[in-house]
Every structure is written in structure tokens, then in C-alpha cells.
Amino acid sequence: MPRNSPYVFHSAVFTHYYLLRNSSMIRIEKISKKYADQQVLSHVTYHFPEKERIALIGANGQGKTTLLNILTALDEADEGQVITPKNFRLTFLPQSYNEHPKSTLLEECLSGHKDLYAYREKMEECLTEMGAHYSEETFDAYEKTLALYEVNGGYQIEGRAEKILIGLGFKEGGFKQNPQELSGGWRMRLELAKILISDPDLIILDEPTNHLDLPSIEWLENYLMSFKGTLLFVSHDRVFLNSLSTITVHLHKGKLREYKGNFDSFLKQRELLKAGQESSIKKLETQKQHMQKFVDRFRAKSSKAAQAQSRIKMIQRIDASLETISVEEEARSFHLPKLAYPKGGKEILKMEGVTIGYTQPLLSNVFLHLMRGQKIGLIGANGIGKSTLLKTISGMIPALKGQVTLGTEVKIEFYTQEAAEQIKSQETVLATLRAENPALTEQELRALLGAFLFKGNDLSKKTKVLSGGERARLVFACIFGRLPNFILMDEPTNHLDMLSKDVLAEMLRQYSGTVLFVSHDRDFVEHVADDVLEIEDGRLRRPV
Structure with missing residues (x-):
């Protein structure tokens, strides 16, 4: 596996940590990240579950891309660690396309499966060498590589690549086209095709629908529904989120909270959580008011001084509890200002x-x-x-x-x-x-x-x-x-x-x-x- 691959990472490339032998998924422990005066991530811990489709949501500027960049080793956390299992395979959609692609669409797509493509290149190298100077050693290397190619589905990979390309909107007759002849949007689709064919343990996608039309989005939904590994994705497409996600994780003010289910389920659960938080705040503030009245009334009396001091400490504990309860602001209603738009004809x-x-x-x-x-x-x-x-x-x-x-x-x-x-x-x-x-x-x-x-x-x-x-x-x-x-x-x-x-x-x-x-x-x-x-x-x- 090439160590400089921008798409597939093994644990050795991450320079992070191995999980215990009985755990097979990546996790993050107490990750923090700060830019200038803004705390983007604050002691975030999460164990990514296996074989789930996880939607990472949050408003712009909350740190979603930062978290993905830390997971993919494109950025480093100020504190904490990313822990990955041995031989763990992670792929992610890059933010820009490959500037030096293979000579055809199909070849570039096939190169997304690093192992199989490396086996194929090794076999071609052996055949070329044997054509010029045959040796048993080269023949044995060819046979061993061929066995690895076969057992890992090498003979099926081209058919899979063609299906993926067609699903993402490429025309069957254009598979031999040079990728450099495509627009930027289509080249990003090709990068997505390379991700889908790579057979990883974890796929990370940041806004995968941005360069896709409706037929391709629907095809991608169906393809990812059948993906056997774990999917972590960011999207602002509500239908895509509801169709695909089995778990929703919400990043807000540097903290990550998990909700079971899709985006609509998240909205319902968050409303219930918010109602519970508001109820807790109301109860604590009521208790605080009662205690403050007692303190104000009896603080000066020596016979009540001990009780007043006890209530002061209780008020301090209530204040500390209130600081830990975070209720999101209500979304306000929005109105277009009343401007003099011309009526025009019918x-x-x-x-x-x-x-x-x-x-x-x-x-x-x-x-x-x-x-x-x-x-x-x-x-x-x-x-x-x-x-x-x-x-x-x-x-x-x-x-x-x-x-x-x-x-x-x-x-x-x-x-x-x-x-x-x-x-x-x-x-x-x-x-x-x-x-x-x-x-x-x-x-x-x-x-x-x-x-x-x-x-x-x-x-x-x-x-x-x-x-x-x-x-x-x-x-x-x-x-x-x-x-x-x-x-x-x-x-x-x-x-x-x-x-x-x-x-x-x-x-x-x-x-x-x-x-x-x-x-x-x-x-x-x-x-x-x-x-x-x-x-x-x-x-x-x-x-x-």
C-alpha cells in the first residue's frame, strides 16, 4: 500500500494509537482544537460504532470539517488522540481532484482500490520482465500476486467500477476518456467513484451531494445503504440525511452528542432534551431564589450564620450545575424587509x-x-x-x-x-x-x-x-x-x-x-x- 496515498490510511500512516485487540473501530479521546480565540472542539470523546451510517451535523463554523480533518490526519488536535485498530482502512473524499490522473476514466476509478491496483501493476511488471528475461523467481512472484488478485476479487473489480461510474452519471461509451478533459465537478465525481470502489472499513464524506444531480444522488443513497462498513458523512441535504443515517451526532459549541436514528428523529429527541433541560434550569433557579432569600434575611444573625453559610455553598453548587446545562437558542422567525419591488405585468x-x-x-x-x-x-x-x-x-x-x-x-x-x-x-x-x-x-x-x-x-x-x-x-x-x-x-x-x-x-x-x-x-x-x-x-x- 503506497504510504503517500491521499485516500486510504493504515494505522501506521496515522501516527496515532492502536485500539485494544478486541476492538475493531476507530475512536477519539478528549480531542480539543482551537483557532485563535475560538474553541472549535472541546474534549470530544466518541467511539464510532461498527456498520452504522453516521450523520455529523451542526451549523457552519461549529467544527465539523475540523473534526473530519483530524480523523483523516489532515490536521492535528491540540489535545487528545485518535485511536485506530491495526490494519484499519479509512477512506475520505478529498476537497480537490487528483491533478495527475491515469489516462482513462476507468483506470483512474480502478486506482481507487489501492491493493488490487498495486497487484495488477505488479503482475504487468512481472509479465514485462518475463517477456524480456524469463526466470523462475519472476514467475513465482507473478503467481503469488495473481493468487492475491484473485482471492481479493480482482476479476470482478472492473465490472464494479463500471457500475459505479454509470451510477454517478458517466456515460458507458466514455470510460476511455482522459479525466483531464472533464470539468472540475465531474472530476470530483470521479474522486467519489474511487472512494466507493476502495472497500474500506470507514468511509468519510464531506458534502458528497454537492457535485451531483438528482439521479446520481438517489443512486448514491442506494449504494451507501448497501455498504457493509461504517459511514461518517456531513450533509445539509435533509432528504439525504433522513434516507441514509442510522445515527446522528450533533456538534455544538465544541461538544458532540449522539442521537439514535435519522435527522427527523434527532429533531424530535433534541426537543425532548431541551424541554428537560429547561425544566431542570427552572427547578434549580427556584431553589436558588429560596436559598438566597434565607441568606439575605439571616446572614447577619449569629444564630443562623452556619445555616446561611451552608446555603451559600449550596447556591454555588447550583450555579456550577446551571453552567453545565446548555440550552440552544430558539430559532427566530425571519421576514423579508418590506421593499418597493416593482409589480410589472402579469x-x-x-x-x-x-x-x-x-x-x-x-x-x-x-x-x-x-x-x-x-x-x-x-x-x-x-x-x-x-x-x-x-x-x-x-x-x-x-x-x-x-x-x-x-x-x-x-x-x-x-x-x-x-x-x-x-x-x-x-x-x-x-x-x-x-x-x-x-x-x-x-x-x-x-x-x-x-x-x-x-x-x-x-x-x-x-x-x-x-x-x-x-x-x-x-x-x-x-x-x-x-x-x-x-x-x-x-x-x-x-x-x-x-x-x-x-x-x-x-x-x-x-x-x-x-x-x-x-x-x-x-x-x-x-x-x-x-x-x-x-x-x-x-x-x-x-x-x-
Whole structure:
């Protein structure tokens, strides 16, 4: 096994610790990690159970990626240890694709199974050597390697690789294509294929659905359901979480708590826990008030001094107990500020017999009428024209055939997939919004930022230090502030945590204008869209 592999780790590579012989799963003991003044992880201990599908959840900035990086040896804890069993195999999805892939898609996918690929390379090396200078020693090495290849399923691996590639959306006729000809999104899919074929004890996936369309997400769900090892994954796709997770672990304020069941089960259990915590706090505070009254009344009396001192110590113990009980803040309701969005005409968009594409048609004979206030979700596989349709409607590219007509006084805004990455300036959050929306009052600017979760010191943050999700929320605020009555959005939920997605969905529901959006997030589509359109086989239609 190559020691420099970025995907598969043995215990020797981790430089961590072995478990006791009778334990076969990884665990963490009292892990702590701090960045500047922020305590991200605080004495976290967890024994990962075998053959479970574990969802790691928490808001942006709570330390989920930090914990995964420590588990995969990409980062080190300030305190504590990761304990791994001997010969333990862990694979994880890297944050970037392999810059130097094999010559074909299929070969690069097969290279994900390090052992079998190494056996195959060794056999080819032996055959080449025997062709030039035959020796019994080389023949014996070939026979031993072949036996290992056979017993570990080497003759089935190519068929498995092809099924995985097809499931993730690759075309069967393209297996010999050079990976370097693919876009970044498709190359990340290829990295995922390499993970799935590697047969590890533990798979770690951080937002695996980000580069996938709906058919591929559904295929991945089914594939991971049949995975015989342990899965640890981070996702903000509510449907994906509910379909897949058997255990949910919640990371909040540096602490990790386990809940049995999927995400919906976690929400119910957390409400019960919260109710119990609030009840405990109320009882303790009532006891404290009674004792404080006794102390205030009798502290000066010598005959009661001992009793008063005893109650003071009890109050101190109650205070210590109250500090250990952490109740999460209530999620507040969100409202889109009342801004002067233009009403426009009743018909917002008319497309008659339109063909779209660049040099070759992607979508033909499109007939589409959108009316004021409609919220339309657009779904379908990647690469079939969803983004191209939005770009054509926005005027970024011309239609190949037919007429695209906007209605009377339509003011259009377009959130592209690259929009969040383009907002890295030296300005603050508030200054950026002000520059983008000079017609808004200071009160309206601050109300708009508050609606998209920016508050207090967030307004003075430099945009260059914002996370991907924060940049996306700032772009949303800029778009709404420009007072459009027709918004196009291409995968707006990428980079967003669940709270941010819920906020965006609520803002779009409250928005009086028309929205046409592309999304692979099923929960988001369900909560925002009045109607859904699907692109399939070069046609725009309602899904069957």
C-alpha cells in the first residue's frame, strides 16, 4: 500500500494509537482544537460504532470539517488522540481532484482500490520482465500476486467500477476518456467513484451531494445503504440525511452528542432534551431564589450564620450545575424587509419554440410561459441544459432559434453558481451591500442583512474572510436589494448550512416576484416551488 496515498490510511500512516485487540473501530479521546480565540472542539470523546451510517451535523463554523480533518490526519488536535485498530482502512473524499490522473476514466476509478491496483501493476511488471528475461523467481512472484488478485476479487473489480461510474452519471461509451478533459465537478465525481470502489472499513464524506444531480444522488443513497462498513458523512441535504443515517451526532459549541436514528428523529429527541433541560434550569433557579432569600434575611444573625453559610455553598453548587446545562437558542422567525419591488405585468416570460445551446442544441422546441409570482423549480441530470436555459433567459447567451420575450417592466436578477466566489473584496459586509444598492436607506440595508443572518459584528467583517455560505448569503442580500421582480437562481443551496437554506426558502416564499431556480436539493425544491419542470431527452416537461 503506497504510504503517500491521499485516500486510504493504515494505522501506521496515522501516527496515532492502536485500539485494544478486541476492538475493531476507530475512536477519539478528549480531542480539543482551537483557532485563535475560538474553541472549535472541546474534549470530544466518541467511539464510532461498527456498520452504522453516521450523520455529523451542526451549523457552519461549529467544527465539523475540523473534526473530519483530524480523523483523516489532515490536521492535528491540540489535545487528545485518535485511536485506530491495526490494519484499519479509512477512506475520505478529498476537497480537490487528483491533478495527475491515469489516462482513462476507468483506470483512474480502478486506482481507487489501492491493493488490487498495486497487484495488477505488479503482475504487468512481472509479465514485462518475463517477456524480456524469463526466470523462475519472476514467475513465482507473478503467481503469488495473481493468487492475491484473485482471492481479493480482482476479476470482478472492473465490472464494479463500471457500475459505479454509470451510477454517478458517466456515460458507458466514455470510460476511455482522459479525466483531464472533464470539468472540475465531474472530476470530483470521479474522486467519489474511487472512494466507493476502495472497500474500506470507514468511509468519510464531506458534502458528497454537492457535485451531483438528482439521479446520481438517489443512486448514491442506494449504494451507501448497501455498504457493509461504517459511514461518517456531513450533509445539509435533509432528504439525504433522513434516507441514509442510522445515527446522528450533533456538534455544538465544541461538544458532540449522539442521537439514535435519522435527522427527523434527532429533531424530535433534541426537543425532548431541551424541554428537560429547561425544566431542570427552572427547578434549580427556584431553589436558588429560596436559598438566597434565607441568606439575605439571616446572614447577619449569629444564630443562623452556619445555616446561611451552608446555603451559600449550596447556591454555588447550583450555579456550577446551571453552567453545565446548555440550552440552544430558539430559532427566530425571519421576514423579508418590506421593499418597493416593482409589480410589472402579469406575464413575466414567454418562450415560443426556442432552441438553446452553444454551438449544438441542448434543448429544443421550448414553450414556456411564466406569470407574476410563480416559483418554478427546474430539475434534471447535469449537462443537459438547465444552466444554459437560465443563461439564455437572462440574456447572457443568445437562443439558437426562437424568441425569448420578457414581460412589461420586468427587472431580472441572476444568481449564478459562481456568484459567491466573485465577492472577495477588501470592503466590509455592510459597505459591500451599500455599494451594490445605493438607493436603499441605512435601515433597509441593515434589515436586509439581518434577514440573511448577518448581525452585530458580522456587518463589519471583511468579505474576503467570509466562508462560502456567508458569501452566498451576502449575494442573496445584494440581489434582493436591487429590487427585481424576476429572479433566476442556479443551485443556490450549494455552500449553505440547513439554517441558511431554511432562511433562503422562507425569503423566496415571502418574495412577491417570480422565481425560476435550478436545484438538486429535494427538500428545498419541495418547500419553495409551486411547480416543477424537468429537462430530459432534450425536452422541457413536467416530471412524470
